[in-house]
Amino acid sequence: MRFAVVVFPGSNCDMDMLFAIQDALGEDVEYISHRDQDLSRFDAVLLPGGFSYGDYLRSGSIASFSPIMESVKAFAQADKPILGVCNGFQVLLESGLLPGAMKRNENLKFICQTTPVIVANNETQFTSEYQQDERIQLPIAHAEGNYECDDATLEKLEQHNQIVFRYADNPNGSKGDIAGICNEKGNVLGMMPHPERAVDSLLGSADGLRLFQSILVNWREHHAVTS
Amino acid sequence: MVKVKVYVTLKEGVLDPQGKAVEQALDAKGFNGVSDMRVGKYMEFNLDANMATENQIEEMCEQLLANPVIEDYRYETEEVVSS
Numbered sequence: 001m002r003f004a005v006v007v008f009p010g011s012n013c014d015m016d017m018l019f020a021i022q023d024a025l026g027e028d029v030e031y032i033s034h035r036d037q038d039l040s041r042f043d044a045v046l047l048p049g050g051f052s053y054g055d056y057l058r059s060g061s062i063a064s065f066s067p068i069m070e071s072v073k074a075f076a077q078a079d080k081p082i083l084g085v086c087n088g089f090q091v092l093l094e095s096g097l098l099p100g101a102m103k104r105n106e107n108l109k110f111i112c113q114t115t116p117v118i119v120a121n122n123e124t125q126f127t128s129e130y131q132q133d134e135r136i137q138l139p140i141a142h143a144e145g146n147y148e149c150d151d152a153t154l155e156k157l158e159q160h161n162q163i164v165f166r167y168a169d170n171p172n173g174s175k176g177d178i179a180g181i182c183n184e185k186g187n188v189l190g191m192m193p194h195p196e197r198a199v200d201s202l203l204g205s206a207d208g209l210r211l212f213q214s215i216l217v218n219w220r221e222h223h224a225v226t227s
Numbered sequence: 228m229v230k231v232k233v234y235v236t237l238k239e240g241v242l243d244p245q246g247k248a249v250e251q252a253l254d255a256k257g258f259n260g261v262s263d264m265r266v267g268k269y270m271e272f273n274l275d276a277n278m279a280t281e282n283q284i285e286e287m288c289e290q291l292l293a294n295p296v297i298e299d300y301r302y303e304t305e306e307v308v309s310s
Contacts (some may be wrong), residue, residue: 058294065291094294103237106244145248148297173244181280 001219003029004042006072006088008063013049013086016196019067024199025212034066044081044215045072046086049141049194059102059144060090071094081125081215083186086142089180089190098181099157099188100149102165106173110143114204115177116168117193121161124182125218135168136166136207138193145192147174147181160184165191228277228307235293235300236267273307 005017014031021029025095030098032039034052039045045152052063063069070092077083082146084092092098117138119130130136131138142146150155155162195208237243243265250264270292273280274284284302 057291061291061294080286099296101294103241103297104244108244108248146244173242186264 001027001043002041003027004025004031004032004039004045006034007031007066008034008050008052008087008091009064011048011050013194013196016194017041017046017048017085020196020208020212022195024044024209026220027061027216031106032068034063037067039047039068039071039075040055042075042080042145043219044083046076046196047072047082047084047091048061048196049088050202051052052087052091054206055189056150058094059153060087060094063091064095065130073097075160075181076188077159078115079185079187081219083126083211083215084146084188084190085194085196086140086192090144092188092190095170097188098183100147100181102163103146103148104144105142105146105171106162111145111171112139112150113171114139114142114198115193118166119164120166121164121182122188124164124186124214126182126214127164128218136206137198138195138208139170139204140171140193140195142172142192145172145174147171147176147178149175158180162186165193228309229272229274229276229304230307231272231279231284231302231304233270233284233288233292233300233302235268235270235288235298236265238245238297238299280306 003021005014007014021027114137119134122132161179164182166177167179169178176204182189195211197203198208245266246264250261253261288300
């Protein structure tokens with residue numbers, strides 16, 4: 001399986017993401033520039049965390065107009081898996097691939113800590129290797145992770161089982177304790193916690209690794225790869 | 228040429244954590260009676276007069292300058308007098 005890690009100006013978790021795929025998962029991965037437009041050789045796209053364009057205007061807003069994002073939208077249309085973490089999640093929200101928006105954390109602080117997260121839906125291609133309602137430990141590191149949407153959107157998210165991760169101990173004020181959501185088709189996931197920083201117990205937690213393993217397992221099932 | 232001034236704030240009904248903190252700080256400094264503080268953004272730019280239609284400016288606000296999911300915007304325009 002071949003993964004793309006999109007690098008925007010100001011991305012800073014791109015190396016972590018590459019490490020997670022290459023060293024922890026053991027699959028092919030390469031960086032791709034925000035200026036590129038060709039994603040045809042990839043099976044999955046990863047949007048890493050960081051501060052694309054310095055968080056100017058709003059987090060993720062300028063990056064959502066990068067040339068690569070048109071291809072990312074087409075990739076989503078083609079039902080291929082896309083994962084956005086932290087700033088990558090914010091880019092997915094700003095580009096309209098996922099509903100809602102991010103506000104400043106309720107306590108106005110940059111929060112950097114490991115936090116318990118509940119797997120609220122293990123029937124996605126990103127979470128099938130977890131137990132339903134499993135409590136996992138993932139690091140968060142953000143100032144704007146306070147998820148906001150209107151009540152109708154929240155109801156729709158609940159109805160279609162799109163809330164994939166919830167905070168066990170809501171650190172930032174997110175509506176519905178939302179830590180991660182997917183689109184209706186289930187092939188685009190955005191989340192604030194960093195699974196790529198939790199792929200080895202030496203890093204404090206290996207709970208994030210199964211997210212990447214889920215993507216791989218589901219891709220193999222669909223493509224019947226024996227190698 | 229037209230000068231466009233855009234004001235962006237969080238929508239009414241959307242909790243503004245920053246506004247709340249500033250409001251409490253004013254109160255702590257002894258400025259009592261402050262309520263409903265909203266912290267927003269102010270942007271201004273010049274726009275060619277032939278581009279400065281209401282429709283065009285609203286499109287700019289909707290597509291980039293504000294995020295309609297959580298933010299409201301309003302704007303003013305004034306003629307730029309070239310010297």
